[in-house]
Amino acid sequence: MKGFTLIELIIAVAVFMIIATMVTGSAFLATRIYEESEETMELIQNGRVVIDAASREIRQAERIVNSLPDSKEEGVDEIIFEDGHLEYIREEGTLQDGEGVEVVLPTSSSDQDEFYKDSFIKITSGPSNLQGEIRKIVDYDGDTRTAVIDFPLGEEDYFGLDYLIDTSHYYTHYYLEDGYVYRSVYAYYFSEDPKNYVPINATPPAGETMEEELLESRIVGEHFQEVSFWEEDGINIFVSLQLEDREMNLIKKVVGRNL
Numbered sequence: 001m002k003g004f005t006l007i008e009l010i011i012a013v014a015v016f017m018i019i020a021t022m023v024t025g026s027a028f029l030a031t032r033i034y035e036e037s038e039e040t041m042e043l044i045q046n047g048r049v050v051i052d053a054a055s056r057e058i059r060q061a062e063r064i065v066n067s068l069p070d071s072k073e074e075g076v077d078e079i080i081f082e083d084g085h086l087e088y089i090r091e092e093g094t095l096q097d098g099e100g101v102e103v104v105l106p107t108s109s110s111d112q113d114e115f116y117k118d119s120f121i122k123i124t125s126g127p128s129n130l131q132g133e134i135r136k137i138v139d140y141d142g143d144t145r146t147a148v149i150d151f152p153l154g155e156e157d158y159f160g161l162d163y164l165i166d167t168s169h170y171y172t173h174y175y176l177e178d179g180y181v182y183r184s185v186y187a188y189y190f191s192e193d194p195k196n197y198v199p200i201n202a203t204p205p206a207g208e209t210m211e212e213e214l215l216e217s218r219i220v221g222e223h224f225q226e227v228s229f230w231e232e233d234g235i236n237i238f239v240s241l242q243l244e245d246r247e248m249n250l251i252k253k254v255v256g257r258n259l
Contacts, residue, residue, distance in 0.1 A: 043223060043241045043248040050181045050221040051237055054174050055254045058235050060085040062258050065171060065200055068231040072238060075228030078175035079235070082200070083185075084258055086167045089119060092195070096145070098158035103147050105163075111142040116165060120185075120215045123153065124195065125162040130154055134215055137165075169197045170215065176227040181239075184217040 058064075061081035069075060097104035103121065110116070116137045123133045135149035153161075166187070173184045187197045191209045204210050225247075226240040234255040241248045 039243045039246040040248070043243055043246060046221040046223055047239050047241050047248060047250040050174075050224075050227075050239060051250055051252050053183070053220055054079070054237055055252055057081070057083070057085070057172055058254045059256055060258070061172075061256055064231075064235070064256075068229055068235070070230060070232050072228060072230055072232075072236065075230040075236075075238065077227045077229070078173065079229040080171060080173045083167075083170040083172055086118060086170070089116065089165055089167045091165045092124070093163060095158045095161045095163055098146075099156075100152050101149050103149060103153075103158050103163075105145045105147060107145060109145050110140075111145075113142045114140050115142060116140045116147055119165050119167045120170075120187075121147065121149065122164045122166075123161050124164050126160065127154075127156075130161060134213075136216055164195055166195075166197050169199055171200055174220075174227075174229075176224055179222060179224055180219045181221040181224055181227060182217060183220045185215040187213045187215055189213065 058079070058081060060083075062084040063082050065080040065082060066076070066078065068079070091109065093106045093109065095103050096106055105116075117140055119137050120134050121137055123130045125131060130153055133153055135151065135153060137147045138150050139148040140146070169187060171186045171188070173182075173186065175182055175184075188200050188202070189195075189197055189211050190202075190204045191211050192205075193208075194211070194213075198210075202210070223241045223243045224239060225242050226238070228236075228238040230236050234253045236251065236253050238251045239249070241250075
């Protein structure tokens with residue numbers, strides 16, 4: 001049998017190296033395109049979540065609390081507004097049962113499904129480790145008077161705990177800090193009357209102070225380089241995001257129903 005000559009072997013090795021280089025280069029390019037696509041989608045997702053959530057709440061807001069400039073160049077990185085999407089509820093009572101993420105309200109409570117959804121329940125009396133605890137109601141069954149809260153109050157059952165639900169004045173705060181966009185919700189009360197929420201600009205009686213109560217705080221987006229709010233024919237929102245070497249800018253105008 002006839003073997004390969006040295007020249008044929010050199011040519012075969014050269015062809016193999018060329019093909020291997022092309023395949024490796026294609027695989028590297030495909031990987032890089034995939035990674036860039038993933039980065040782009042993550043930026044889009046974070047940007048849209050923040051803009052859509054803020055837009056929806058601003059559209060329903062009762063009023064904007066902080067002062068907003070009238071141009072993008074002077075935009076501020078936070079917005080504070082009074083919530084306007086909840087019906088007025090003020091209810092005090094005693095829990096009839098519950099454990100984990102379920103609390104059972106008294107029979108005098110509403111029999112309408114989801115009536116208390118998105119409101120906050122505050123424990124006003126009971127064991128010292130539970131007094132003052134606040135949870136968000138994420139669902140409500142009117143037939144059983146059972147409210148589902150965002151996370152448990154404690155390990156023991158909740159029978160006999162006194163509670164307060166007051167939706168009269170909730171204030172929502174979107175702001176940028178260390179690359180994250182936060183959404184926090186606050187309520188305010190006079191120091192001698194913690195069971196009654198008041199407007200943020202109310203004047204306390206003589207000898208009392210205005211107190212701030214944090215109801216909820218969470219991160220709604222990451223990878224943000226800039227967040228800007230300004231008022232020009234509506235409320236404008238601009239966000240700039242960056243992940244590795246990928247950048248993205250998004251902007252939206254919101255016209256409030258009550259503003």
